Amino acid sequence: MKHKTCFHCGLDASKSGITFDDKPFCCNGCKTVYEIFSINDLSCYYDLQAAPGATPKEIEGKYDFLNNDAIAEKLFEFKDGDVRIITLYIPHIHCSSCIWILENLNKLLPNVSSSLVNFGEKTVRITYNGNKLSLKSLVDLLCRIGYEPYISLENYESGKKKIDRSIIYKLGLAGFAFGYVMFLSFPEYLQVEGIWLEKYKHVFRWLMFTFSVPVVFYAAQDYFISAYKGLRSKLLNIDVPIALGISVLFIRSTAEITLDIGTGFFDSLTGLVFFLLLGKYFQQKTYAFLSFERDYKSYFPIGITKISTNGEESSIQVYDIEKGDRLLIRNEELIPVDCILMTGRARIDYSFVTGESETVSKKSGDKLFAGGKQLNGVIEVEVLKSVEQSYLTQLWSNDVFKINKENAFTTLTNKISKHFTIAVLLIAAMATSFWLVYDASKALNVFTAVLIIACPCAIALSAPFTLGNLLRILGKKKFYLKNASVIEQLAKINTIIFDKTGTITANKSSKITYEGERLSKEEEELLKNTLRGSNHPLSRALYSMLDEHKIVTLNDYKEHLGKGIEATFNTHKIKVGSATFVGHDTLQASTNTAVHISTNNNYKGKFTFYNDYRKGLSKLFKTLKQDYDLAIISGDNDGEKDNLTKLLPTKTKLLFNQKPDDKLEYIKYHQSEGAKVLMVGDGLNDAGALAQSDVGIAISENVNVFSPACDAILDASKFNHLYNYIKASKSAIKIIKWSFVLSFFYNIIGLYFAVTGQLAPVIAAILMPLSSISIVVFTTIATNLLGRKLT
Known part of the structure; x- marks a missing residue:
C-alpha cells in the first residue's frame, strides 16, 4: 500500500481510509479540524507550512470545571461587563501556522474580539465576550483544532510557571556518556597491544555505541526536531548543519564498528553533543538573567496620590501602594491597582487593557481593574491588593498598541543566519569533495568540523544581548524603554520635536x-x-x-x-x-x-x-543642534517666543497656538519628507503626536498620565541627559556591528583550520560555545562601559 501522510498533522494515514476533498487524514479528528478551517475560510493555514497541525485529543468532560464561576474567576486576567481577558499556555505552538490560526480565532468564534500570540512563551492572550461565550466553550474549540491549553490552577494562583528542566537532564546524560566513552577509548588511544586489547576491543566499541544511542536520540533530539521543522517549512535554520553533523558522525561510527574497520568517532560525537548542550544551557541561563534584570524596568516612575486618614494628600511611588490605602485618581490617570470606587463619578477607558476605546461608567462600590484610565474628573478608590507593576509594564508593551515600525537589525541578524547556513553547507560539501579525492581518511573529520565550527549562534546572540543589557542600564538611569527595538529606532532619528509646557518647562x-x-x-x-x-x-x-x-x-x-x-x-x-x-x-x-x-x-x-525652564535646557539644545533638526511646538501663545529665541540655538523652529491635531499633522508632514522623528512631550495632550512619531518619549514629573502611545518614559530630573541617551543607542548599534565582525573573524579562522583538516570535531564543539560566550562577554562588557559614561 502506498504510504500516505495526514494532510493536517503529517502522521501516517495509509490505513485510516479517511479522505475529504481528495486529501488523506489519519483520523476523524484531523478531518474535522480541516472541515472547520475550510468552512470558515481559514484553509490558507496549510499554505504557511505543510501538515502544521496536531491530532486533536478526546476531551469530553475534561474541562467541565471551567463552568464553575469561582474557578474561572481565578484564571481571568480581566473581567468587566461582558469583556473577559485570559492568557492561556499552549504547548503545541511551534510555527508560523500556529501563530496565524490562533490570531484568527475571531473567524472561528465571532465573540472573540482579539487574540495575540507570544511565540517565545507559547501563550495566547484572548479577549472575548463572556456573556455570549463561556470559557469552557473557548477551551473546547482550542482542543478541537489541536491547540489544547495547559491549565493548572496551582500555577495561576502562585504566579509561577512550570520549570522546564529537560535541558539539565539531557546535559547530564550527555556529560555522563561523554566521560565513559572517553574512558573506554583510552586503550585504543594509547595503542595498547596484546591479547587484552584483541579480546575486549569489540566489547569496548559496542559499549561506546550503547552510550551514544541515548545521546543521539534523546539528548540531541531538539536539534533534529528543529532542523526537520525548518526543512519542512523550506527554511534553513542554524540547527540544520548541526543535525547533519551529528547524523554523519553516528552513522559513520556505527558502520566502522559493525564492519570492524575502525573504532569510530563516538568520543567526538558524545563530546560534540555535550558541549553544544553546555553552550545552550549557558545561553538559557543568560537570557533568564537578562529577563530578570529587565523586570526592574517595571518600576518606572508612576506616582500616585495617597489620601491619609486625616485627609492629607501625598505623592507616593506606585510600588509603595498597600492593600486598604485610599488613592486619588485624577482625570486621564491610569488606575494602577484593582480597587473599589468610593467617591466620585467614574468613566473608565479600558483600552489600555482591551485595546477597545469604548468607556464604561461605574458607581460607588463597583470594582475597578488595574490599567483602566479615568476620564471624568477626580475619583477616590480603596485598594484591594498591592500593585503588580510587571502587569502594567505588560499592558504598556501590548502588541495592540504597536505601530508597524521597522526592526532592521533583527531582520539583518536573521538574514545573516540564513545565508550563513547556506554558505556553510556549500563550504562543507566542497571541502569534503576535495578531501575524498586527496585523502579520504580526513574527509569525515573535515565535513563535521566545518558544520560545527561555523554555527552562526554567536551572530544571532549579538543584538538581543547588546540591546537587552542596554535596556537594563537605561532603566537604572531613569530612562524607561518599552522594548529593545526602541533603541534601534532611537539610533535612526534625525529630527527632534519638543512640546513646551510640562516638557521644557519646570x-x-x-x-x-x-x-x-x-x-x-x-x-x-x-x-x-x-x-x-x-x-x-x-x-x-x-x-x-x-x-x-x-x-x-x-x-x-x-x-x-x-x-x-x-x-x-x-x-x-x-x-x-x-x-x-x-x-x-x-x-x-x-x-x-x-x-x-x-x-x-x-x-x-x-x-x-x-516659566522656569528646565536645568541645562540651553546646553542640551546646543548639543542636539549639531546632529539634529530641532523644533518646539506648543499649544500656548507666542508670548515666550522672544525668551526662547535668546535661549535656544538659531534656526530652532518655534510654533505656537498648535492644537493636538496640528502637532500630529506637523510630524506626519516631516515623515513624508523622509524625516525620522523623535517627539518629546508630557504624555497627555501629546498622545497623538507621540503615537505618530518614530519614537515618542513622555516626560514624567512623577505622575500617572503616560499612555500606550509613548515608546519611552524619561524621568524629568534626567531631561538634560537626553542627548547622552540617544548617543548611547547609536553606540549600541556600533557594538552590534563590531560583534558581527568578531563573529565573522572567528568563523573565518575556524573554517581555515577545519577545511585544511587540522581541527577535530570535538575541538570544534568546544570552540563553538566558547565563541558564543565570547560574544556575550564582549557585548556585556562593552554595554557596561557605555553605561558608566552615562550619568
Whole structure:
C-alpha cells in the first residue's frame, strides 16, 4: 500500500481510509479540524507550512470545571461587563501556522474580539465576550483544532510557571556518556597491544555505541526536531548543519564498528553533543538573567496620590501602594491597582487593557481593574491588593498598541543566519569533495568540523544581548524603554520635536500671579476642586499654589484637551483654560502663558505663569543642534517666543497656538519628507503626536498620565541627559556591528583550520560555545562601559 501522510498533522494515514476533498487524514479528528478551517475560510493555514497541525485529543468532560464561576474567576486576567481577558499556555505552538490560526480565532468564534500570540512563551492572550461565550466553550474549540491549553490552577494562583528542566537532564546524560566513552577509548588511544586489547576491543566499541544511542536520540533530539521543522517549512535554520553533523558522525561510527574497520568517532560525537548542550544551557541561563534584570524596568516612575486618614494628600511611588490605602485618581490617570470606587463619578477607558476605546461608567462600590484610565474628573478608590507593576509594564508593551515600525537589525541578524547556513553547507560539501579525492581518511573529520565550527549562534546572540543589557542600564538611569527595538529606532532619528509646557518647562518652580476680579470663597472652592481633577502641568502647578479648601464632589466635569476644563457644582459653573475657551476675546496679546477663569459665563481674570525652564535646557539644545533638526511646538501663545529665541540655538523652529491635531499633522508632514522623528512631550495632550512619531518619549514629573502611545518614559530630573541617551543607542548599534565582525573573524579562522583538516570535531564543539560566550562577554562588557559614561 502506498504510504500516505495526514494532510493536517503529517502522521501516517495509509490505513485510516479517511479522505475529504481528495486529501488523506489519519483520523476523524484531523478531518474535522480541516472541515472547520475550510468552512470558515481559514484553509490558507496549510499554505504557511505543510501538515502544521496536531491530532486533536478526546476531551469530553475534561474541562467541565471551567463552568464553575469561582474557578474561572481565578484564571481571568480581566473581567468587566461582558469583556473577559485570559492568557492561556499552549504547548503545541511551534510555527508560523500556529501563530496565524490562533490570531484568527475571531473567524472561528465571532465573540472573540482579539487574540495575540507570544511565540517565545507559547501563550495566547484572548479577549472575548463572556456573556455570549463561556470559557469552557473557548477551551473546547482550542482542543478541537489541536491547540489544547495547559491549565493548572496551582500555577495561576502562585504566579509561577512550570520549570522546564529537560535541558539539565539531557546535559547530564550527555556529560555522563561523554566521560565513559572517553574512558573506554583510552586503550585504543594509547595503542595498547596484546591479547587484552584483541579480546575486549569489540566489547569496548559496542559499549561506546550503547552510550551514544541515548545521546543521539534523546539528548540531541531538539536539534533534529528543529532542523526537520525548518526543512519542512523550506527554511534553513542554524540547527540544520548541526543535525547533519551529528547524523554523519553516528552513522559513520556505527558502520566502522559493525564492519570492524575502525573504532569510530563516538568520543567526538558524545563530546560534540555535550558541549553544544553546555553552550545552550549557558545561553538559557543568560537570557533568564537578562529577563530578570529587565523586570526592574517595571518600576518606572508612576506616582500616585495617597489620601491619609486625616485627609492629607501625598505623592507616593506606585510600588509603595498597600492593600486598604485610599488613592486619588485624577482625570486621564491610569488606575494602577484593582480597587473599589468610593467617591466620585467614574468613566473608565479600558483600552489600555482591551485595546477597545469604548468607556464604561461605574458607581460607588463597583470594582475597578488595574490599567483602566479615568476620564471624568477626580475619583477616590480603596485598594484591594498591592500593585503588580510587571502587569502594567505588560499592558504598556501590548502588541495592540504597536505601530508597524521597522526592526532592521533583527531582520539583518536573521538574514545573516540564513545565508550563513547556506554558505556553510556549500563550504562543507566542497571541502569534503576535495578531501575524498586527496585523502579520504580526513574527509569525515573535515565535513563535521566545518558544520560545527561555523554555527552562526554567536551572530544571532549579538543584538538581543547588546540591546537587552542596554535596556537594563537605561532603566537604572531613569530612562524607561518599552522594548529593545526602541533603541534601534532611537539610533535612526534625525529630527527632534519638543512640546513646551510640562516638557521644557519646570512646573514646580513656576511663578504665578493673578490679575482680575477677586474670586469669592465659593468660586475659589470650585476652582480648587476643578483643578484637583486635572493632570495638566499648569493645573497641577496652580492647584499647588491655591489655599486649601473643602473637598466636594462635582456634579459635572469635562476636560477639553488643548483648550481647558469646565465643571459644575450645584448652581455654579466654572471654565478654566484659554481666553477663547472661557469666552473672553482679548485684543492685547499676552507676553506670558496664562490660564483664564470664568464663572457662570462671567469672565473673572487670569493666572499668569512665568516659566522656569528646565536645568541645562540651553546646553542640551546646543548639543542636539549639531546632529539634529530641532523644533518646539506648543499649544500656548507666542508670548515666550522672544525668551526662547535668546535661549535656544538659531534656526530652532518655534510654533505656537498648535492644537493636538496640528502637532500630529506637523510630524506626519516631516515623515513624508523622509524625516525620522523623535517627539518629546508630557504624555497627555501629546498622545497623538507621540503615537505618530518614530519614537515618542513622555516626560514624567512623577505622575500617572503616560499612555500606550509613548515608546519611552524619561524621568524629568534626567531631561538634560537626553542627548547622552540617544548617543548611547547609536553606540549600541556600533557594538552590534563590531560583534558581527568578531563573529565573522572567528568563523573565518575556524573554517581555515577545519577545511585544511587540522581541527577535530570535538575541538570544534568546544570552540563553538566558547565563541558564543565570547560574544556575550564582549557585548556585556562593552554595554557596561557605555553605561558608566552615562550619568
